[in-house]
Structures are given as C-alpha cells and as structure tokens.
Amino acid sequence: MFSYYLIGFTSLLLVGSFCWFFLNQFSKYLVGKKDVIRHLCKVFDIKLFISVKIFLILCVNPFNLQAYTVSVRVKDAFSGEFVRAPKLYFNGNCYLQSQSQNSIVFNVPDNDSLFYGSVKFDDNKLDVNFECPVKVRAYTLDGRTLFGQNSYVCNSSIGVPELHGATFLVSVQSVIGAGKTFLLNKNQPSKSIIVEPEKIRSESFKIELAAEGYLSVTLNLKRGPENIDVFLNPVEPFAPNFLNHLYTDAGFNAIKSTNTISNINALESVKLIYNVKTDSVYFFHRAFASSHYEFAKKILNYTGNETDFSMTQYVNNPNRYLWPATLNYSKSANLWFFELYPFDNLDCTSIEKLNRIIAKHCFAGNSIAFCNTSSFNSNCKLQNEVSLNSLFSGQDFNAMNCGISYGYVRICESVNPNVFLPNRRDIVVLDAIPDGIPVVAGVITTVPQTPLSHLNVLCHNRSTPNAMIRSEAFIQKIKSLDGHLVKFEVTCDSFRLEPASISDAMLFWDSVNIKINKPLDYDLSFNQLLFPNSLDINSVSSVGGKAANFACLYHLAKQSNVQISTPENPFVIPFYFYAAHFKASGAYNLLQDALKDSLFLLNINYRSVVLEHIRSAIVDFPLDKSLLDSVLSITFTSEFSKYKFRSSTNAEDIKGFNGAGLYDSFGASANDPADIQQAIKCVWASLWNLSAYEERSYFNIDQRSVFMGVLAHRSFDNEVANGVMITKNLYNENHAFTINVQFGEASVVKPPHGIIPDQVLVYTASFANNSGFTIQYLLHSNLLRNRAGNVLSDSLLTELGRIGMAIKNYYFFTVYPGSSDFANFALDIEFKVEVMNGHHEIYIKQVRTYN
Numbered sequence: 001m002f003s004y005y006l007i008g009f010t011s012l013l014l015v016g017s018f019c020w021f022f023l024n025q026f027s028k029y030l031v032g033k034k035d036v037i038r039h040l041c042k043v044f045d046i047k048l049f050i051s052v053k054i055f056l057i058l059c060v061n062p063f064n065l066q067a068y069t070v071s072v073r074v075k076d077a078f079s080g081e082f083v084r085a086p087k088l089y090f091n092g093n094c095y096l097q098s099q100s101q102n103s104i105v106f107n108v109p110d111n112d113s114l115f116y117g118s119v120k121f122d123d124n125k126l127d128v129n130f131e132c133p134v135k136v137r138a139y140t141l142d143g144r145t146l147f148g149q150n151s152y153v154c155n156s157s158i159g160v161p162e163l164h165g166a167t168f169l170v171s172v173q174s175v176i177g178a179g180k181t182f183l184l185n186k187n188q189p190s191k192s193i194i195v196e197p198e199k200i201r202s203e204s205f206k207i208e209l210a211a212e213g214y215l216s217v218t219l220n221l222k223r224g225p226e227n228i229d230v231f232l233n234p235v236e237p238f239a240p241n242f243l244n245h246l247y248t249d250a251g252f253n254a255i256k257s258t259n260t261i262s263n264i265n266a267l268e269s270v271k272l273i274y275n276v277k278t279d280s281v282y283f284f285h286r287a288f289a290s291s292h293y294e295f296a297k298k299i300l301n302y303t304g305n306e307t308d309f310s311m312t313q314y315v316n317n318p319n320r321y322l323w324p325a326t327l328n329y330s331k332s333a334n335l336w337f338f339e340l341y342p343f344d345n346l347d348c349t350s351i352e353k354l355n356r357i358i359a360k361h362c363f364a365g366n367s368i369a370f371c372n373t374s375s376f377n378s379n380c381k382l383q384n385e386v387s388l389n390s391l392f393s394g395q396d397f398n399a400m401n402c403g404i405s406y407g408y409v410r411i412c413e414s415v416n417p418n419v420f421l422p423n424r425r426d427i428v429v430l431d432a433i434p435d436g437i438p439v440v441a442g443v444i445t446t447v448p449q450t451p452l453s454h455l456n457v458l459c460h461n462r463s464t465p466n467a468m469i470r471s472e473a474f475i476q477k478i479k480s481l482d483g484h485l486v487k488f489e490v491t492c493d494s495f496r497l498e499p500a501s502i503s504d505a506m507l508f509w510d511s512v513n514i515k516i517n518k519p520l521d522y523d524l525s526f527n528q529l530l531f532p533n534s535l536d537i538n539s540v541s542s543v544g545g546k547a548a549n550f551a552c553l554y555h556l557a558k559q560s561n562v563q564i565s566t567p568e569n570p571f572v573i574p575f576y577f578y579a580a581h582f583k584a585s586g587a588y589n590l591l592q593d594a595l596k597d598s599l600f601l602l603n604i605n606y607r608s609v610v611l612e613h614i615r616s617a618i619v620d621f622p623l624d625k626s627l628l629d630s631v632l633s634i635t636f637t638s639e640f641s642k643y644k645f646r647s648s649t650n651a652e653d654i655k656g657f658n659g660a661g662l663y664d665s666f667g668a669s670a671n672d673p674a675d676i677q678q679a680i681k682c683v684w685a686s687l688w689n690l691s692a693y694e695e696r697s698y699f700n701i702d703q704r705s706v707f708m709g710v711l712a713h714r715s716f717d718n719e720v721a722n723g724v725m726i727t728k729n730l731y732n733e734n735h736a737f738t739i740n741v742q743f744g745e746a747s748v749v750k751p752p753h754g755i756i757p758d759q760v761l762v763y764t765a766s767f768a769n770n771s772g773f774t775i776q777y778l779l780h781s782n783l784l785r786n787r788a789g790n791v792l793s794d795s796l797l798t799e800l801g802r803i804g805m806a807i808k809n810y811y812f813f814t815v816y817p818g819s820s821d822f823a824n825f826a827l828d829i830e831f832k833v834e835v836m837n838g839h840h841e842i843y844i845k846q847v848r849t850y851n
Helices: 003-031 034-043 047-060 249-255 292-299 306-313 347-361 386-394 454-462 472-481 502-511 537-543 543-557 575-584 587-595 596-603 604-622 625-636 673-688 690-698 794-815
Strands: 069-074 086-090 098-100 103-108 117-121 125-139 145-148 152-159 165-172 179-185 192-195 202-208 218-223 226-232 268-277 280-284 322-331 335-339 368-369 398-399 401-410 426-430 440-443 467-468 485-490 497-501 571-573 642-649 665-669 708-714 719-726 738-741 758-763 774-779 829-836 837-851
Touching: 003 249, 047 426, 069 202, 086 103, 145 152, 165 497, 202 226, 218 226, 249 268, 249 280, 268 292, 268 347, 280 292, 322 347, 335 347, 335 386, 347 368, 386 774, 398 454, 398 485, 401 472, 401 502, 426 719, 440 485, 440 774, 454 467, 454 690, 485 502, 537 543, 537 575, 537 708, 543 642, 543 708, 543 794, 543 837, 571 625, 575 673, 575 708, 587 604, 596 604, 604 673, 604 690, 625 673, 642 673, 665 673, 673 708, 673 774, 738 794, 758 794, 774 794, 794 829, 794 837
Parallel strands: 069 226, 335 368, 401 426, 426 440, 440 467
Antiparallel strands: 069 103, 086 202, 098 103, 117 125, 117 192, 125 145, 125 152, 125 165, 165 179, 202 218, 268 280, 268 322, 322 335, 398 467, 401 485, 485 497, 571 708, 642 665, 642 708, 719 738, 719 829, 738 758, 758 774, 829 837
C-alpha cells in the first residue's frame, strides 16, 4: 500500500514541476513581449492586463515574492501630536501610497518583480518604458556624459544629440536600487534593450519622512513588516516651558541647562516632577522655574508655601503626592541618570517606580539609571543604578578654578622641586599633582585633582585658571603648542586653549598686576614661649597667622556651651627667636645681598640656588640653648611621645593671603633634643622655599618684612581619617559645608598620585531627620583600606557640620566682625579623626579664611 502512495506522490511532484517550468518560461517570453500584452488589453479588457501582470509576477518569482508593508505615524517631537500632511520619500521620490488613521502605509517595492522594461533607440530619441521609476543616462566609452534624465520616471522620450561615435553606454538605474549598464550601437539592426527581471534584493532600505515646517528624518529599515513612530523637529527652534514627554533629544535640548556649579563637569540637566495623583510627568527648564516648588505653584496649582512644600513633598508622609527629581546626562561618561535631592528619603520601591516612569516618558528609556547621592536608601538593591565614581572616572575634563590667562605652554613631565622651576608666565601641563606650585599663569593636569588640595587652593587664591584635561585629542594638541604663547580660559563646563598675540598678552598681564605695596607688620618684642590663652587674632604680627587663628579656636573650644577638641599641649615660638637665629646664622646677610642682585631677581634658576643656600645656613646653625631648654621643659613632661612643629608666618593664613602649602611642618620625638632642634630649624628654613618666595613676590610683599613663628602641639598617632572643610557650598547655591575627607593619614591637601577622597556636602538644613544637617556625597574615596562604606559615618559628618557652624559663627561675629555676607563667609578648616578609648574624636587643627 505504501508503494502506491509513493508512486502517486512522485507522479504528482513531476507533473507540478513540469507545469511550473512551462509557466515560468512562458512568462519570461511574455515579459519581452509587453507590446503584445498591451495590445491584448486594448482588445479585451483592462482586467485581463491586470490578471496577466499578476500571472507574470507569480510565474517569474513564485516562491520569493514577499509583500513588505511599513506603517509610519509621524508626530511632533515636542507635543507628541500627529503632524499634518506628512510625506514619505523613497530613493528621493515621493512614494506615498496611502494614509489612514494618521498612518502612512508604504508597500516596499520588491526588486524581483518590478524592475523590468525596455530602452529603445531611434535616430533622434531614446524611448524609456518601465514598470517602476528609472533614471536613464548615456555615456561615451571613456565615461563622459552624453545625455540622460535628471529624475526617475516610468515612461519618457529623451532627445538624442548628434553622436560622433557609433557605440555608447546606456545606464538604467531603478528607484528601488537595482541597475544595469548596456553597450548600444546606433548602427546595429536591433536598437532596443530589454531589461528582464532579476533576483536583486537589498535586505535594508531607506525612507525619508518630511512635512512642512519640520526638519526631515531619514530612516534605515530592514525588509519586513514595520510599525513605527517617527518624531519630527520643528524648523524654528523654541524653548517650551515644560514637556510631558521627551520623545527625542530635541526635547531634552530645548529645556536642558548646564550645571555650571558641579563636581561633575559637562553635565546637562532638566528638572522633573512626577504627580502621583494624576500619573503625570513634567520636565521643565530652570529658566521657567528655578525650583520644584516654583513649578508646582505655577503649573500644578500648589497652594502651600515653600516651607510646606519642602516638609511635605521632599519627605515621605501621608500628604506627599509629588516626587521631585533631576534628570542628567553626563557627556563625558555618556551616561543618563536621575537623582533625588539629598534630603529626600523616598523609599526603594518608589525609586524603582520613578525610574520606570522616567524611562517610559524619555527617549533614553532603560539606559536611565538612578544615582544615589545621599545616605538615605544606601541599602537599596536597585535594578538600574550608577555610582558617583563611575560618572567621575569617565571625565576627560574637570574645571577646578575658572578664569582667563595668557602664557607660554610648558609641558612638565616631572614635578621634582629641583627640576620643576616654571616661570610666572608659564601655563604648565603636569602629569602628576605637586605638593605646591610657584606662581604660574595657568595649571593643567592630565590626572584628576581634588578641589581642596593645596594646588587648587593656591590657584583659587591667585585667581589662576586650573583644570584637569586628559582627552587624547587634547594631549595631541598640547604637544603642538608646547612653548607657544596662548590664551587659556577655563569655564565651569569647558575650556579654550588657542594661540595668542604678544600685544594681547601684555595688555592682560598689565591689567592683573597685583599691588600690595606695603611691608607686613612684625613684632619682635616677645622673647619667651607663648601659649594660646594669651593670644588672639591681633597676635599675627608676633606669632603668625596660623598660631593666631589657633588661639581664636582655642578660646572658642574653652567656652562651656561649645564642644570642640583641639590638639593638646599647644605652645608657640614667637618671631623673636627666628629673627635672632636668622641673623646669627648669616642667612640674613645672604638675603640682603640677593635682593640687590639683578640676576637673583630676574633668573628663577639662580634664585632657586641662592634660596637653597639661605635654607642651609638656617638649618646648619645651632639652635639657641635657652630656646631649646624651654621647649624641652614642655615636651619632656608631656604624656605624648611625639610633637608636631608647624609653620606660622605673618604671610600665611591671613586675610588676602592664604599661603596654603607654602611652608613645611615637621614632627619630632618629645624626648629627643636633636630631633626637636632639627624640626624647629627646618620649619624656619621653609620660609625661604622657592614657591613661598615666588608667591610673596607675586603679591608684591616685601621679603624683608616676613617672619616665621612655630606652632607646636602633640602629634596624631592613631588617626583614622583626616580632611578639610570649607564653610561654604562650592557647588551650588544651597547653604552647605564642602568636605573632603580621606582614610588614615593619606593627605587630602597633598593627595597621593591618583587617589581621591570622599567629597561631601553637608547641608545646614534637614527635613527628613532632627539632626539639622543633610549629607550629600559627590564622590567616594578610591583608597581601599580593607573596609566598605564611607570614610566617615553619617553621625561624624553631622558632628563636623555642628562644629563647622560653631566656628563660622564665632569667626564671623567675633574674630572678623563687620563681614557683610554670612552665607559667603568661608573658612578653611583642617581636621583629624582619632580613636580615643574606642571613641572617634574629631580634632580641629587649623582654621584660616578661604579667600
């Protein structure tokens, strides 16, 4: 029985194959006889022609024929509404087939079935007859154009100029992409070309969408059914106040603003609010509403005041129905992320929901992640989250101190003090962070910097433009500018480095020449050791700025209502002892001779050598025995085994002259007279460091009026963290303290190569807790100490905020009364954290004005 079925199936297959072969060959014959088909259509009925045409298509390619349909909805990129009268172009020709229900339905031409026809040559014309639009052109054998069409047509008659040769080339190019070139001889008996169907198919194709008043959009599509939405941007750009959807980047660009004050540069942002009640999202421009409260009042009919808004819409409570946030795009890291305000304690589930909602209403979609900058929700395990450090690590540019300058580019591959001697007209390019830097015209580093390092504090004090730039394109450009005079400009989100003329540079240099033009005050009448309880801010002339500010801090710490710890066993060596040693050692005479020497004044290399001789004279000469005995009488009886001897000059830590990092401090064993003697002399000698001399010279300080004192106190052996706090928000307008803090003894002001600290803002307000402070992280330390988490706990950072506020109040109202603006009054506070009896204790070791 099975054999009968097999024989029957085989017979049927053979008959079917024969029929298909016959029909296929017959259709090919008819394709070449299109005139016959048209004649039959005229004789019989047009329906017959259509039937024959369908028959031909099916026979020529019965198994490969596919009907591809693209349905396109064209919308306004800002409003999302349908665009009126859109047009679809295919290969440069309007190929709109049908439009219904706001959609353009486009049937993609099939290359296998439509590209066939004929080109016929007569004495004076070329007749073109094809089923789909084609472009026909004729060329000489050497490639010169003879004549042809400039557009695609199905039927046309082209006038032929008089041809000098008998043979020429005819190119036929179809609108659907297929094409052929033929050799034609005008003298041959048959002067026609028949283009037969071929199996030519490109798997992808392009269409263009356009409409009046909008920019056109070109799409690359693959063959196959498509249902797509296309958003067109208006020709005339405008900035809407707010949008409910960001369909394309045009919408984002229309309402974005640049974070001009941010630790992450090149950051573009839009504010947003999600209304839980109406399930609506609003993206808005800062120019329209500078705050979420202002937007809610303008658009969402919020009736409460700003305090009510902050207490109810930034903190989880029964009255909350708005979720404020900010959507950011980091160009340098190519990352999309949103963040909440640092005092917003939105729960983890709601954050996940907000992420999905923002993704749904923004073209960036699921690439948008959440960036947690506060201590709230730190335990959330979110599906899509990005770290602060990943944003920072992708940065090729970071503005450290904005400004404009002119100078000569100087690439410095070493920051060794004996090699690194830049001129004040140099714009130095560094591959490492130096401890300090002489006065220069500008600073560029190719490695990351920290904002509160001595390098940047000095640049801030001098108004010197400073930036981290490490893109490969910049490095190549800077090599070509080495030694050239340039204009260097650093803004908050970009930089410019371009060749400059000497005339422009000289005009600029003259305009910024700093003039102090008076000697510093000094008092040499105190010939014994002094203690902070007998000093105040007016003691700068006898003990220096650091010791005088420490005395103010000491007085504050002794007040019963304030809890501030300062280093124990402090004492001060006044200027008197330095002045006596300076003369007795011969260093005084060396300085007097140098200041009369034109070579010393004009040549920095020679100046460096002379200053080294002055320092050596100070260090090599024995210390006065009575002074050493007085110091030993304190250290020998102390409970601490080590002491720190710190510089304190009348050209340091004073208003108008910060002097950060110019001078050196040294430690010594409390019971080692030689060690203590050497430490004191080395501190004195650092008054004549090259960088210190250059800094004073830049500010036109009389070098003869500069004196060095020494502030001494016990050293820290068990510190678990150290850092700097500026009692001002350096990144935005909200009141906060800027804190950089690092593990252990790793310096914040002189950071090791490639090491960054925790960078934190401690806001002086809180809505989510009763501490009075809110913590926002800007960066996390990359120094691994076999521990997880932040350098300091939230409670310690809050305690730092309390201490900073107490110090700021005391200095503003008592030490420097009459300062006009409390919010912008900034102090530079250095601190250490030490473990004492299992308890973390914060010590304030230095306070100075942040100019």
